[in-house]
Amino acid sequence: MSTSAFADHYQCRSCSHRDLELIVDLGAQPLANSFLSRDELLRMEPTYPLPLLYCSNCHLVQIPPATSAHAIFSDYLYMSSYTRSWVDHARAYVDQVAGRFDLGPQSQVIEIASNDGYLLQFVCRKGIPALGIEPAANVAKLAEEKGVPTRVAFFGKDTARSLVAEGLAADLIVANNVLAHVPDLNDFVGGFAVILKSQGVATFEFPHLANLIGQTQFDTIYHEHFSYISLLAARNVFRRHSLRVFDVEKLPTHGGSLRLYVCRDDASHATSPAVDALIEEEKQLGLERLETFQNFAGACRRVKNNLMKFLIAAAEGGKVVCGYGAPAKGNTLLNFCGARADLIAFTVDRNPYKQDRFLPGTHIPILAPDEIAAKKPDYVLILPWNIKTEICAQMGHIRDWGGKFLVAVPELKLF
Numbered sequence: 177m178s179t180s181a182f183a184d185h186y187q188c189r190s191c192s193h194r195d196l197e198l199i200v201d202l203g204a205q206p207l208a209n210s211f212l213s214r215d216e217l218l219r220m221e222p223t224y225p226l227p228l229l230y231c232s233n234c235h236l237v238q239i240p241p242a243t244s245a246h247a248i249f250s251d252y253l254y255m256s257s258y259t260r261s262w263v264d265h266a267r268a269y270v271d272q273v274a275g276r277f278d279l280g281p282q283s284q285v286i287e288i289a290s291n292d293g294y295l296l297q298f299v300c301r302k303g304i305p306a307l308g309i310e311p312a313a314n315v316a317k318l319a320e321e322k323g324v325p326t327r328v329a330f331f332g333k334d335t336a337r338s339l340v341a342e343g344l345a346a347d348l349i350v351a352n353n354v355l356a357h358v359p360d361l362n363d364f365v366g367g368f369a370v371i372l373k374s375q376g377v378a379t380f381e382f383p384h385l386a387n388l389i390g391q392t393q394f395d396t397i398y399h400e401h402f403s404y405i406s407l408l409a410a411r412n413v414f415r416r417h418s419l420r421v422f423d424v425e426k427l428p429t430h431g432g433s434l435r436l437y438v439c440r441d442d443a444s445h446a447t448s449p450a451v452d453a454l455i456e457e458e459k460q461l462g463l464e465r466l467e468t469f470q471n472f473a474g475a476c477r478r479v480k481n482n483l484m485k486f487l488i489a490a491a492e493g494g495k496v497v498c499g500y501g502a503p504a505k506g507n508t509l510l511n512f513c514g515a516r517a518d519l520i521a522f523t524v525d526r527n528p529y530k531q532d533r534f535l536p537g538t539h540i541p542i543l544a545p546d547e548i549a550a551k552k553p554d555y556v557l558i559l560p561w562n563i564k565t566e567i568c569a570q571m572g573h574i575r576d577w578g579g580k581f582l583v584a585v586p587e588l589k590l591f
């Protein structure tokens with residue numbers, strides 16, 4: 177049974193099934209990274225629907241395409257090398273795969289969405305030929321400056337075919353945190369089948385659906401993330417393109433991720449028992465049952481109701497609440513709740529680009545972190561809950577005036 181009129185208008189990004197089930201409607205939301213200048217507050221602000229849909233045929237959880245991927249990614253501001261722990265993660269990965277798959281000067285490594293060369297720089301240092309594929313020209317330029325050969329392109333079958341025509345084929349393709357961002361999943365995965373050598377390996381990292389559902393991480397849903405992926409759903413996509421998942425690892429990144437190792441169906445890589453074990457675990461978690469997602473929707477609404485009850489009571493009691501951080505996930509949360517500057521006076525962020533701007537949709541002002549000490553709010557709502565320990569340590573001085581920290585996800589908690 178279809179639960180929403182608009183669900184009928186989309187077909188599954190993976191299997192083309194129609195009649196997708198609406199899990200939860202997060203409302204009309206602006207793009208989560210479109211921070212506003214003071215001038216822009218007076219202009220019309222585009223918003224797009226953000227319904228989370230479930231395909232009962234192939235188990236992919238997804239949002240419909242709201243806007244062009246080109247508009248979102250062609251001038252992308254996020255530079256991977258800004259995040260120290262992410263660079264360390266990349267270095268450890270390169271050491272591991274170079275050993276496991278015996279990569280050397282005779283091999284070819286390709287990375288999709290290679291960003292500023294944060295990962296391929298380590299491949300180059302080992303003397304292994306590398307090529308980055310990166311859609312954002314401004315970011316690709318930074319990679320070239322590091323000595324990482326980079327092609328400005330979106331990856332798909334066409335790009336793969338033109339690389340093959342130039343004589344390129346891959347021993348290893350790296351696709352970290354890109355699968356979830358791809359609007360045309362079959363064209364993207366089909367490209368791997370075109371360019372992978374007969375014994376070549378592709379690895380994919382993406383946030384695991386099990387954590388989104390289990391930890392009520394609904395604020396990680398925004399327009400840049402088209403798919404929310406389980407191994408069950410991923411395996412169905414790869415099978416369609418004669419590719420096989422032969423190993424899987426769990427990673428702590430982004431609130432809990434998976435790394436899949438994929439090869440051609442007929443390649444000689446033996447399938448690890450970890451693959452069937454994780455499929456079994458996902459079935460135990462109910463990631464192939466509609467009921468699981470309906471329960472998740474209830475949990476999302478509880479988060480919203482509890483946060484709003486708290487904020488309204490605080491406002492009526494004359495207390496000042498501010499935010500900490502201006503991450504994309506905070507915007508999904510606040511826009512879903514409808515919490516504006518009358519309830520959250522301001523937020524702060526260390527990124528100077530975001531300071532003196534306003535959160536999209538809610539128009540909450542973003543200030544520098546030392547404004548917290550100046551304004552002494554009663555409560556600080558931590559929006560990037562994944563780094564709450566770090567923030568508590570940095571901002572411990574709020575206790576000097578009796579201030580308290582607060583998180584809303586996975587449930588409301590004061591500390």
Ligand SMILES: [Zn+2]
Nearest residue numbers: 188191231234
């Ligand atoms: Zn499907």
